[in-house]
Amino acid sequence: MALRSSSSSPIATAIFSFPCSVPVLFLALTSLISTLSLTFFFLFSRPHTQFIPRTAHLQSHNSIKVFVADLSRSFNYGLLDKYWSSYIPDARISSDSDRQITSTHLPKNLKFPPYPENPLIKQYSAEYWILGDLMTPDYLRTGSFAQRVYDVDEADVVFVPFFATLSAELQLGTAKGAFNKKVGNEDYERQREVVDLVRKTPAWKRSGGRDHVFVLTDPVAMWHVRAEIAPAILLVVDFGGWYRLDSKSSNGSSPDRIQHTQVSLLKDVIVPYTHLLPRLHLSEDQRRQMLLYFKGAKHRHRGGVVREKLWDLLVNEPGVIMEEGFPNATGREQSIRGMRTSEFCLHPAGDTPTSCRLFDAVQSLCIPVIVSDNIELPFEGMVDYSEFSVFVAVNDALRPNWLVGYLRSLSKEQKDKYRQNMSRIQPIFKYDNGYPGGIGPIPSDGAVNHIWQKVHQKLPTIKEAIVRENRKPPGASIPLRCHCT
Incomplete structure (x- = not known):
């Protein structure tokens, strides 16, 4: 089932005009000089110690166009259905809040179920809130920096709606011993299916996946297929989980590091964990x-x-x-x-x-x-x-x-x-928008908008990499020279 939401009509643009005359121009010029004088006064008389949060201001005319890849519900909200319907207390930590949610008879066939309160899982819930914003009806998304589009040719980026972290946690919670294996690992089967589906699309083939966005907040999310999605834009909590020591390396002691071309600040975005404690004003x-x-x-x-x-x-x-x-x-x-x-x-x-x-x-x-x-x-x-x-x-x-x-x-x-x-x-x-299932207007100054703004900043480099790759002659082999693969 494709993930779609209703689209809204375009916003009309008002164009104002007025007759010009010498007196009017003189008054306008006088007003302009007065305004500029006041502006400079406040700019240069402001104390230097005043703190101004260095966040980019959202502008209605500036946004990133996002197309949501056509994936089955089983790869996102269906995983939440699976979590709640077969809820088993997490052996790693007491999950009292989730037990209380299931005991209140969570309605079946809920289109947008809640995300687990289990802190081991909740801390990685960015995937849920980002998709929730994109699934919100367009007429309610007036404060969103991401503009959802329904024609992939109009998109700046393609968002892949896979709850990769939840998929990994479901496997860790039920059969942790199979996590590093491919046989008997449901998480690996989901990873494999998602990657195979996405890589077959014309959009992926056109860009080599460089304009596709994956949310990988848990350091072990999509571990088995990382090399295949390396060219994409990865939303990660840090790069630490991408480097590891492998005891099976050639001499048993040297580090087997995932290639630097798989993660880079040139193309990837560091996102915040979901905070678990309430805000103190x-x-x-x-x-x-x-x-x-x-x-x-x-x-x-x-x-x-x-x-x-x-x-x-x-x-x-x-x-x-x-x-x-x-x-x-x-x-x-x-x-x-x-x-x-x-x-x-x-x-x-x-x-x-x-x-x-x-x-x-x-x-x-x-x-x-x-x-x-x-x-x-x-x-x-x-x-x-x-x-x-x-x-x-x-x-x-x-x-x-x-x-x-x-x-x-x-x-x-x-x-x-x-x-x-x-x-x-x-x-x-802050990710939580306060609406059931995360479906509703998001805070314009919150985490989701800042994530999309950060992706937007990287678009020129990503688009340049796509053009450079597409102009290579067939069969040409050119070594990678930058971290943006």
Whole structure:
């Protein structure tokens, strides 16, 4: 079944005209000079310390045209049907909220089911909110930066509506042992079917897939077919999950790295995790008694070994709280309390350079302390994270007593400024639009619009790569010279 929604009529453009005369021109010129004078006055008299969120303003005449690929419902909302109809508590974490949803007799045959509240899955829910916006009737999408089109020839990009993360999580929750295999792996079968369907389309063949958009927020989403979709625009939470050590490499120890041409800031977009904690408004903020807070797993792999070292350095420091756990049920309340009563929230690298913990800290007005040298962050160029976050080199953070001493040296005025700046930037990390099934108008300053704006910024490079590829003579073999494959 194709995913379609109703289209709206074009917006009429009003054209105004008026007769011109010398007096009218004189008055107009006088008015213009006065306006310019006032404009320059306010521009140059504004205090330099005033924080202006560096987000691109949405303009009604500027949008990205998106065509939604024709995929069966079984690859998106049908996976939610599968999740809810065969709900089995996740062995990795208590999922009380999902149990409550199923116990209230979730209606069957719901066209747009809710996304799981299980925090292990919910943190990756960008796929759900992006598609929900595109599925919203066009007359309600007045605040969307993405304009949905129904003729692929009119599109800037082709969105592939596959809930790749949910597909992976369903497999991990039911038969984790088969996840890395192809036989007996339902997730792999879905990956294979989606890729085979999309690659057969004229749109893919015309661009080599370079103008197709996949949402891969879980680091393991579409793992088996990544090489085949590498030319596409990938929406990922960071690049950490794309690099791994393979024990089966030639000498058993050298790193087997996925080629750099598969992920690149030239073509791909870093998107935020879905925050799991509620927003704290600046007017609700109260005195913070603790210096530094962290809640999460102590033991991590790869670049995350820094977390264990930091833990050992900080666990006994006065004013520092280091807790094991994840923000589910009881853990969620602990995280809310910890983040709202601490000046700073520690954000060390884990298995990948970033996590949803950063965005929970922002919503809690807890100043992020980012200890992750290789981190890539969402919407950079639109947002300056240094206005509300503290960045610390790993080597400095691991020096005994250095980190705590540095944080204590920051003045109250500096910390207040960080929090004021953070309060203004909180909305851009929000996905939820408050409508059932995610079908309804989205916040114009929210995460979905910023994602499409970021894709829009990359279009010139992507279109250039398509033209360059299409002009090559048949049979020519030219080495890849840029990261935008």
